[in-house]
């Protein structure tokens with residue numbers, strides 16, 4: 001179905017400043033791509049002449065912008081939301097999360113992913129980058145819900161056999177999918193031997209796909225790397241050759257100037273996860289420093305059990321506020337930069353620059369409408385500030401992914417919200433032996 005969006009405030013995200021940052025106008029979607037963006041009603045009329053059956057969306061009082069790109073999550077962990085909070089990272093993982101995950105199979109991951117995907121779609125996220133066991137289940141849930149995903153089957157020393165099966169299944173079932181892309185997800189240097197890391201790197205190279213890894217999340221990871229390898233995690237990964245593949249590194253909290261130089265020099269993108277880093281008391285990533293060094297920094301939520309939601313609006317706001325307070329510089333990460341991190345930088349991180357993260361003719365039609373007729377968004381003086389500092393996920397009204405309307409008037413059209421929530425509740429009750 002072709003779509004004409006009229007009378008909205010278009011925020012294309014492909015201009016730096018000036019009057020074109022946002023403007024009143026029209027956008028047409030032809031199949032899965034945006035065919036025109038214009039201020040002119042004549043262009044809208046021309047579009048309707050060519051596409052008389054187009055679905056018409058009146059975007060009066062709404063901002064029309066690219067869907068948000070969440071570049072680091074474990075979406076199925078939505079199932080584990082709230083099961084363990086307020087403990088340190090390694091204790092959280094080893095004593096709480098991993099034992100429950102050990103009991104989760106394909107169906108639990110599938111239904112957990114559906115819960116997280118429903119939350120993301122309702123909040124305007126149109127693409128997510130995932131890493132988890134059973135990525136085949138995540139990919140299946142994502143494709144049927146109509147959200148775009150980059151799934152990264154995840155090698156870890158204690159489950160290499162499962163990983164080998166998982167990536168083969170994803171490759172087999174989703175090769176050529178318009179919505180699902182597969183990467184490799186070497187979990188971290190502390191869960192992977194050199195041999196298994198090499199297995200992941202050679203698979204990435206053989207299949208021509210990127211690598212998604214946790215990097216320098218905590219001081220403990222840094223200290224252990226120094227003790228074991230005599231170098232930082234970033235230096236170690238450079239030596240091992242990971243950065244020969246397109247790499248998306250999540251966290252990057254404990255970073256020396258040399259580490260930053262290495263990431264910049266190798267074109268590694270970063271997924272900044274401010275709320276997860278705050279909640280697990282991991283520290284504050286030097287985002288301003290990394291951006292100043294030319295690193296492409298995007299935004300992720302991490303899993304819902306260390307956040308505890310998948311709300312990219314909160315994440316943008318936190319990214320900005322956290323840099324301001326940590327650098328004591330109120331100019332750090334201005335609102336528009338935070339928006340870029342959640343849109344075009346996310347697209348660049350997954351190698352889809354120009355295709356995603358923008359509202360432009362020829363780009364893929366991943367478009368959201370944000371309702372700004374709300375008390376907490378009035379008065380309208382600076383729409384960019386409104387979006388970053390005042391908007392909530394619940395202000396997203398309509399979501400289009402790959403040219404298909406998946407959320408309309410705040411109702412998800414591809415999933416039964418009540419059923420998704422009650423199924424998730426049944427699973428967690430059973431996993432916790434309630």
Ligand SMILES: [Zn+2]
Nearest residue numbers: 214250302303
């Ligand atoms: Zn993570």
